[in-house]
Amino acid sequence: MHSRFHSAFAQLADNLRSALAPILADEHFPALLTAEQVAALQKATGLDEDALAFALLPLAAACARADLSHFNVGAIARGVSGTWYFGGNMEFIGATMQQTVHAEQSAISHAWLRGEKSLQAITVNYTPCGHCRQFMNELNSGLALRINLPGRAPHTLKDYLPDAFGPKDLEIKTLLMDDQDHGYTLEGDALAQAAITAANKSHMPYSNSPSGVALECRDGTVFSGSYAENAAFNPTLPPLQGALNLLSLNGYDYPDIQRAILAERADAPLIQWDATAATLRALGCQSLDRVLLS
Numbered sequence: 001m002h003s004r005f006h007s008a009f010a011q012l013a014d015n016l017r018s019a020l021a022p023i024l025a026d027e028h029f030p031a032l033l034t035a036e037q038v039a040a041l042q043k044a045t046g047l048d049e050d051a052l053a054f055a056l057l058p059l060a061a062a063c064a065r066a067d068l069s070h071f072n073v074g075a076i077a078r079g080v081s082g083t084w085y086f087g088g089n090m091e092f093i094g095a096t097m098q099q100t101v102h103a104e105q106s107a108i109s110h111a112w113l114r115g116e117k118s119l120q121a122i123t124v125n126y127t128p129c130g131h132c133r134q135f136m137n138e139l140n141s142g143l144a145l146r147i148n149l150p151g152r153a154p155h156t157l158k159d160y161l162p163d164a165f166g167p168k169d170l171e172i173k174t175l176l177m178d179d180q181d182h183g184y185t186l187e188g189d190a191l192a193q194a195a196i197t198a199a200n201k202s203h204m205p206y207s208n209s210p211s212g213v214a215l216e217c218r219d220g221t222v223f224s225g226s227y228a229e230n231a232a233f234n235p236t237l238p239p240l241q242g243a244l245n246l247l248s249l250n251g252y253d254y255p256d257i258q259r260a261i262l263a264e265r266a267d268a269p270l271i272q273w274d275a276t277a278a279t280l281r282a283l284g285c286q287s288l289d290r291v292l293l294s
Helices: 003-010 014-024 035-045 049-062 103-113 130-136 190-200 239-249 273-282
Strands: 074-079 084-088 119-124 146-148 211-217 222-226 257-264 288-292
Touching: 003 014, 003 049, 014 035, 014 049, 035 049, 049 074, 049 084, 049 103, 049 119, 049 146, 074 103, 084 103, 084 239, 103 119, 103 130, 103 222, 103 239, 190 211, 190 222, 190 239, 190 257, 190 288, 211 239, 222 239, 239 257, 239 273, 257 273, 273 288
Parallel strands: 119 146, 257 288
Antiparallel strands: 074 084, 074 119, 211 222, 211 257
16 A cells, blocks of 8 residues: 555544555555446445545545645545546646646546546535636536535535636537547657657647656656646646646655657647746656657
8 A cells, every 4th residue: 555545544434444455555545436336335334425435535536646735625526437537736846836736626637537427426625726626617517516515415516606707618629528629640659659648638628738748757657648637727737747647646756757759730829838847847857858749
């Protein structure tokens, strides 16, 4: 079991600990639970889905990298496939605050980058901030997304974001988590192709600036992140943050990064290169290359 889970795991109920132990035994547990694993945990504990998600929140919060705030927020995004995806807030010492990933963004992008098609609900241990409410409004689940908070009855995003402004107000038809493939040609080595594949998945209806990042770890494992824009612009998630989020959720650390590649258009209205390079330098990674989409 990864050391980050030790304290949270020790506080769980005995029957939940026993059922989780073999799942968490992998040092690189991918911070998700399949539908089959969720069902097995329910059977072992007698908890319904909502109660189980609340019980698991301490493990999600343990995934946070709150190096600046020391305030761990955990979220669990529940996909229509039945898979549950953990997320935690991620802060990067030496970079700017704008590079921070909120827990809800972490769980949602985790689900999206794993191929989830839509979300049923998201469970969070603290009330979502306005930034996250706006980020969630970009999803194809829209204002019907159910939000579960400790000690409160479930409510929908519409309840937390009244009189909302979002992609539909701008006549955007393809929403975050809808299938997208921008058709850029795969070229270069395997890492370059992973970055291009991530760029092809980008959600960027406002700027038409596709981009993707692929990170290669020293053991050869690759994590990719796709660019995810938002109608309000600021809650946009850069591709590097998507990749770093997956890397961290899977139990890797920033010194494990051996090489990074950014894929983007040379003539795009928005360019990720400078921000990507600056953040990676702050994390100790100097090996960044760029491949131009064609």
